[in-house]
Amino acid sequence: MFPNPNRMFQNILNLFFPPVCSGCKAVLLSNENTICTVCRHEIPLTNHHLNPENEAFKKFYGRVPIEYAAAFVYFHKKGIVQELIHNLKYRGHEAIGTLLGKWYAEELKTNSILQTVDAIIPVPLHPKKLRERGYNQVTEFGKALAEELEIPFNTQILYRQVYSKTQSQKNRFGRTEGIDTVFDVHFTLSDQNKHFLLIDDVITTGATLEACTKALLKIPGTKVSIVCMAMADS
Numbered sequence: 001m002f003p004n005p006n007r008m009f010q011n012i013l014n015l016f017f018p019p020v021c022s023g024c025k026a027v028l029l030s031n032e033n034t035i036c037t038v039c040r041h042e043i044p045l046t047n048h049h050l051n052p053e054n055e056a057f058k059k060f061y062g063r064v065p066i067e068y069a070a071a072f073v074y075f076h077k078k079g080i081v082q083e084l085i086h087n088l089k090y091r092g093h094e095a096i097g098t099l100l101g102k103w104y105a106e107e108l109k110t111n112s113i114l115q116t117v118d119a120i121i122p123v124p125l126h127p128k129k130l131r132e133r134g135y136n137q138v139t140e141f142g143k144a145l146a147e148e149l150e151i152p153f154n155t156q157i158l159y160r161q162v163y164s165k166t167q168s169q170k171n172r173f174g175r176t177e178g179i180d181t182v183f184d185v186h187f188t189l190s191d192q193n194k195h196f197l198l199i200d201d202v203i204t205t206g207a208t209l210e211a212c213t214k215a216l217l218k219i220p221g222t223k224v225s226i227v228c229m230a231m232a233d234s
């Protein structure tokens with residue numbers, strides 16, 4: 001049997017540029033993908049999916065009505081998740097999003113609330129940031145979840161408004177515009193009465209997710225759930 005030429009080429013390439021772990025830069029073994037086994041075991045999982053009244057869900061109490069919220073892992077300052085998210089956002093390691101999405105989908109597959117979701121919607125990146133970075137860091141996470149959970153991925157409904165400088169500084173009462181006014185929705189009749197799963201990278205204050213949820217709730221009959229890669233550990 002002849003060796004697969006693509007495999008041979010990849011092996012030669014790996015000899016000179018071995019793939020390294022996105023968490024600790026150790027050279028990956030052939031059975032490892034994106035992160036090494038040591039880092040994989042060090043990632044602090046939240047286990048939010050085991051408890052619907054988890055701390056991510058509680059963050060939105062009294063702010064916006066949501067069906068469900070969960071974050072996959074804890075984000076500690078100087079921890080491995082900070083390194084992973086940094087590599088994902090600023091060094092083009094988009095495979096981290098795929099890895100986390102596929103991994104989390106395994107846990108979320110049996111969640112009865114998420115089984116009614118009609119579309120997965122990412123928090124939109126500012127167009128200027130999108131141009132600079134070239135990608136939205138939550139896209140691959142969302143696509144992996146969408147594929148595994150067999151739910152459409154939708155980047156059309158929710159968008160970030162782009163104001164000119166003079167518009168963005170003050171509103172008609174002379175106050176600076178808040179984050180609530182930054183997001184809006186495009187929708188048709190067929191987008192009404194749907195359950196949307198809003199996704200983001202890290203929940204910190206929850207202000208962006210709250211603003212996105214408020215925008216989505218402008219669509220009649222909408223329900224919103226939230227899933228994030230990570231949650232800042234306070």
Ligand SMILES: [Zn+2]
Binds near residue numbers: 038039040
């Ligand atoms: Zn590692």
